[in-house]
Amino acid sequence: MDWFYAIVYGIVEGITEFLPISSTGHLILTGDLLGVPWPRAVKNTFEVVIQGGAILAVLVYYWRDFLNIRHIGTDPSQRTLWLGVVVACIPAVILGLLFGDVIKANLFRPSVVAWALIVGGIIMWLVESRRIAPSVHEIETIGIRKSLFIGTIQCLALLWPGFSRSASSILGGMVLGLDRPTATKFSFYLGVPTLGGAALLDFIKSREILAQIGIINVVLGAAVSFVVAYLAIGWLLRFVSTNDFKGFAVYRVVVGALILVLIWTGVMGNSSLA
Secondary structure, eight states, rough: OOOHHHHHHHHHHHHHHHHTTTTHHHHHHHHHHHOOOOOOHHHHHHHTTTTTHHHHHHHTTHHHHHHHGGGTOOOOHHHHHHHHHHHHHHHHHHHHHHOOOOOOOOHHHHHHHHHHHHHHHHHHHHHHHHTOOOOBGGGSOOHHHHHHHHHHHHHHHHSTTTTTTTHHHHHHHHHBBBBHHHHHHHHHHHHHHHHHHHHHHHHTHHHHHTTTHHHHHHHHHHHHHHHHHHHHHHHHHHHHTTTHHHHHHHHHHHHHHHHHHHHHHTTSSOOOOO
């Protein structure tokens, strides 16, 4: 059955990684609802490593754009863009190194995810309802200060499992005046070093842990994540070009409330999953 769990995890990761609904939260809930029998260390590591598939999807989807990094020495706009991406990653790297293990040990449980979904959904609705006219329409013109702010806001997802890295970075960008497609695209870019680095580090450090379910299953989960995430990226970009995020806000609140009901009725457990 390990192959089945790997496929399901890959599908959930691919769909939710870049949508503003929290991949970490949905993976935690998936493991709880399916009763995945893997040890906690295996589940936690697997969930991080298969993010590599979703990140590869970004690289493939935007491969022409990423090739422009070779002009960083001669093109000021490319230099500003990629310096902004690097600067935006710094807060998450620092917090992850300092508090990552503590957060996993204490906050990876359904009730935490449920409240993060609800609060994030409410914030998303408020941001969309009080939207000012966007002033930034190109990813190359975001600038270092705005990039750092977006990277700092992104840390909400690290500190509060279930809040969503995509949601926090996209909403942070919109508050700063980025239009919806630009904020979404920057969130994709920001995920490459943030999530890609975490996935690679966990894979290198935890190969023996992953061996308990077989490397083939790890590759399977990452491959499924890649395919589904690639499709999700294209869909989300088309969606945000003509729609706002209020639908996602409603989804988050409904799912969060449903989780709390399942916990209250005893259908879903609420122990730490780290």
